[in-house]
Amino acid sequence: MEDKAPWTRSLIARIRQERPVLLVALLIALIALAAGANKWVVLGLLLLMIITALWHTVPAALPKVQLEPVPETIEAPGNRLAEVAATLAALDIPVMVLSGDASVLYQNRAAEKAFGEAAIGAHISARLRSPGILDMVSETIATNAPNQIEHFERLPSERVYIVRSAPVEFDEQQPADERFFVLSFRDISEVRRIDRMRSDFVANASHELRTPLASLRGFIETIQGPAKNDGKAQERFLGIMLDQATRMSRLVDDLLSLSRLELKSHIAPDQKVDLVPLLGHVRDSLAPLANDVGVEIVLHLPLGKAEVLGDRDELVQVFENLMENACKYGQEGKTVDVFLKNAPGEPVEVTVVDKGPGIPAEHVPRLTERFYRVSIEDSRSKKGTGLGLAIVKHILTRHRARLIVKSEVGKGTSFTVRF
Ligand code: ADP
DSSP states (O other), X not given: OTTSOHHHHHHHHHHHHTHHHHHHHHHHHHXXXXXXXXXXXXXXXXXXXXXXXXXXXXXXXXXXXOSSOOOHHHHOHHHHHHHHHHHHHTOSSOEEEEETTSBEEEEOHHHHHHHOOOOTTSBGGGTOOOHHHHXXXXXXXXHOOOEEEEEEEOSSSOEEEEEEEEEOOOOTTOOGGGOEEEEEEEEOHHHHHHHHHHHHHHHHHHHHHHHHHHHHHHHHHHHHTTTTTOHHHHHHHHHHHHHHHHHHHHHHHHHHHHHHXXXXXXXXXXXXXXXXXXXXXXXXXXXXXXXXXXXXEEEEOOSSOOEEEEXXXXXXXXXXXXXXXXXXXXXXXXXXEEEEEOOTTSOOEEEEEEOSSOOOGGGGGGTTSTTOXXXXXXXXXXXXXXXXXXHHHHHHHHXXXXXXXXXXXXXEEEEEEEO
């Protein structure tokens, strides 16, 4: 059907439509022939009836059949730009429409926001000074083929765009002075930032794993060589090796936790979790650690329940991390206080307060970054991985909850989770 000429398709459609009339005409002709009428006269009359039937249906059939709807804009060149512009106005990426001599005929609101307002009809070079973009536009106009380049903007903020120029194809017989070109800007700054974060993360994770691994290898070589017959040294080295292996497995566990959390970050949890027994459970599970570091965890809980929508295991992980940090970095002989607030009409809040050395203000905004530590040595000596608060942040984001950190050097730190 596709490759038949339009007039053939309309004729077929019309014949189908006039089928009853044509059949009646044929029947009358046959009856006339059977009655002994002259065959030439009958044939002539039949032909006349067919032509009349089809002829009369021509103007009426076309709009009804609508085989090839022809949009008005294609006939009227002036409307083409309006048609393109109306579509581009709805896009949230910056787009400009250029004429065949590279003047800007239209720019959408996103382009106005990114590159400022400018007089319509001005040459593209009055708006964009990048030689790369201007060369690309000239080439697209000359060859009528799409092109794209990567473009960096330093001001007002650093941004990276994929800029693409492409001809707008209406039909093949488009006159040269009615050609349009679309220049679009896809902002990939965020994608680049995430790429950089990922590669930093892989580098950091490999580095963190390589350190204990190198230490393990060193001790194995020593036990095989110089300490081959030294039972006492071997025992000591095996103890250190166990510590290093445990550190590696903690790190791998934390990395797996983070990647699992990333996978489900967009799904909000929907269980009802009562924080009162949950905090009691976390306190009990951390009692041995608190004992080791000489700190006491004191819970300040309201009467009754304090329910939030959440994932129980993940919330246990949040409060375990916060209370464990408070014990590890808090001061020996002092208490770690945990307050649960559940006032009517106010958000449920849990605050973990320690009386440790505090965190200097410049570090506070970066604490939830992966592997960020105020002191690497301090964190390592306390069996830290540098991932605890990153995990906390991920879980809280999924729970639509906030983490508020307040710290005063010399006095202590408080971490508040607000649901
Ligand atoms: P780590 O495994 O090193 O404890 P976290 O992500 O849990 O990693 O914490 C990041 C860093 O934040 C820690 O290395 C430490 O420097 C600092 N920090 C976290 N909690 C406290 C706290 N309660 N008091 C002082 N510093 C803290």
